[in-house]
Amino acid sequence: xxxxxxxxxKTWLQRHLSYRARVVIWAVTDIAHIIIFPFIWLxxxxxxxxxxxxxxxxxxxxxxxxxxxxxxxxxHISNVIRLDIMEGALNGFLxxxxxxxxxxxxxxxxxxxxxxxxxxxxxLIVRLSFPEYxxxxxxxxxxxxxxxxxxxxxxxxxTFELIIGFGAFWFGETSALNQFINLLQMVFSGTIAPxxxxxSIIQQVANLLPFKYLIYxxxxxxxxxxxxxEIIAGFTYQLIWMGALALFVFALWRRGLKSYEGVGI
Amino acid sequence: MANSxxxxxxxxxxxxxxxxxxxxxxxxxxxxxxxxxxHTSALAGxxxxxxxxxxxxxILADELAMMIFGANLPQLPDTITDGKLDIYLTKPMSALxxxxxxxxxxxxxxxxxxxxxxxxxxxxxxxxxxxxxxxxFSILLGLAGIFVLYSFTLxxxxxxxxxxxxxxxxxxxxxxxxxxxxxxxxxxxxxxxxAFTAIPIAFTAYIPVAALTGRSSWHGILYALVFAGLFxxxxxxxxxxxxxxYSSASS
Numbered sequence: 001x002x003x004x005x006x007x008x009x010k011t012w013l014q015r016h017l018s019y020r021a022r023v024v025i026w027a028v029t030d031i032a033h034i035i036i037f038p039f040i041w042l043x044x045x046x047x048x049x050x051x052x053x054x055x056x057x058x059x060x061x062x063x064x065x066x067x068x069x070x071x072x073x074x075x076h077i078s079n080v081i082r083l084d085i086m087e088g089a090l091n092g093f094l095x096x097x098x099x100x101x102x103x104x105x106x107x108x109x110x111x112x113x114x115x116x117x118x119x120x121x122x123x124l125i126v127r128l129s130f131p132e133y134x135x136x137x138x139x140x141x142x143x144x145x146x147x148x149x150x151x152x153x154x155x156x157x158x159t160f161e162l163i164i165g166f167g168a169f170w171f172g173e174t175s176a177l178n179q180f181i182n183l184l185q186m187v188f189s190g191t192i193a194p195x196x197x198x199x200s201i202i203q204q205v206a207n208l209l210p211f212k213y214l215i216y217x218x219x220x221x222x223x224x225x226x227x228x229x230e231i232i233a234g235f236t237y238q239l240i241w242m243g244a245l246a247l248f249v250f251a252l253w254r255r256g257l258k259s260y261e262g263v264g265i
Numbered sequence: 266m267a268n269s270x271x272x273x274x275x276x277x278x279x280x281x282x283x284x285x286x287x288x289x290x291x292x293x294x295x296x297x298x299x300x301x302x303x304h305t306s307a308l309a310g311x312x313x314x315x316x317x318x319x320x321x322x323x324i325l326a327d328e329l330a331m332m333i334f335g336a337n338l339p340q341l342p343d344t345i346t347d348g349k350l351d352i353y354l355t356k357p358m359s360a361l362x363x364x365x366x367x368x369x370x371x372x373x374x375x376x377x378x379x380x381x382x383x384x385x386x387x388x389x390x391x392x393x394x395x396x397x398x399x400x401x402f403s404i405l406l407g408l409a410g411i412f413v414l415y416s417f418t419l420x421x422x423x424x425x426x427x428x429x430x431x432x433x434x435x436x437x438x439x440x441x442x443x444x445x446x447x448x449x450x451x452x453x454x455x456x457x458x459x460a461f462t463a464i465p466i467a468f469t470a471y472i473p474v475a476a477l478t479g480r481s482s483w484h485g486i487l488y489a490l491v492f493a494g495l496f497x498x499x500x501x502x503x504x505x506x507x508x509x510x511y512s513s514a515s516s
Binding site: 019021022025026028029032033035036039040042043044046051052176179180183186187192193197198199202 | 305308309431436437451
């Protein structure tokens, strides 16, 4: 069984690497959307040393880690799933002995192997070039908690991508849904700025949604801004959201298959 | 054009949904400005009203680009890779013009009108009073910015003659050009130079708004206009050069 998964990973890896330009372009895109924010905030800081508990080094590290998360723990599979459904390519997967979701999760994980390698190289370059602006966690425990939170973030990101992709069972075109979820994610995950910089009403809404567990929670762990109670609560909420979203995705898949006609849309 | 309007009328439900999402998207951009200005009174010498202007100029430039070529040029990588360029090459008109203007995006026209109204509201709210000559130069530079955006999009999409499946380059273009809604002064020197040359993000909003608010010098305005012309010429030359590599369905 494990040999089969290994082969699956290898096959997807070869496929991704046959379009290397695409991989590089996606990596650039993942980083480019946040590249200006550290400079904006450094300009805002001016002579100030701390804003809302964030030092100048904290805020730059914040965005570097967002870039790292974008490359290692953010899924981009929705469009592939949408096309499988719209063009009827799902038929081929349904007749195979492995579940469709297994194929697609290995598709995404193999892609993450490549982008994680890019992320590590970039991380080292930034660390060596600007050590004063990239804070490193002080303890091994912080590293471990950070990587655990990344796994949770990836799981939530992946389920969101499945939700958008499976939307094609009913809507066909899902670009509006995709834009809407991306927008919510941009605002409530802390991508624009740390959530503590926002008005309290936005912070309260963000606390009710899963998006902060994609970005803000892992970065706050990395920056050592959370106490033990907050970390435990954060992981609990992350797990709850993972479970709830997984159940929702499962229900969508079952219902979607019933309405799927297999001829493309 | 008539086809574009009838297509839009056929899918008007989708058009309204996208209009609704566009309003939320605009709100998210304004929220970004508000969050930044909760912690400062000026960003690199620009006050809140001016940053709103810059954001709206960028939105309008992006919308115009979307209306005219935004639904067309992104199809170029797939058209080249799938060998479908023949359809355009055999037409008795410029293939580049036909590809660039195939679909006129009517929903962008609706959004453009809405965004012009928002711009007027911002000008009224922040009590701006502009010099007419500055307004003229600002519009001229805004149009030059559209040419720069077109040329940049064309150049990167033309790379598909060598790199093939790079349709995602348009997401990268969209992300990169969206950085143009912030003042270039916040960037370090190297990135600032790039913003005025190889990755020309300064042309769609920063330069026109700098002219509108009286920050531009004559040589700055002249540079922007000459750069737009040369960049457009270079993009067309690059397209013609790349076209020689095209080998139809076997590409």
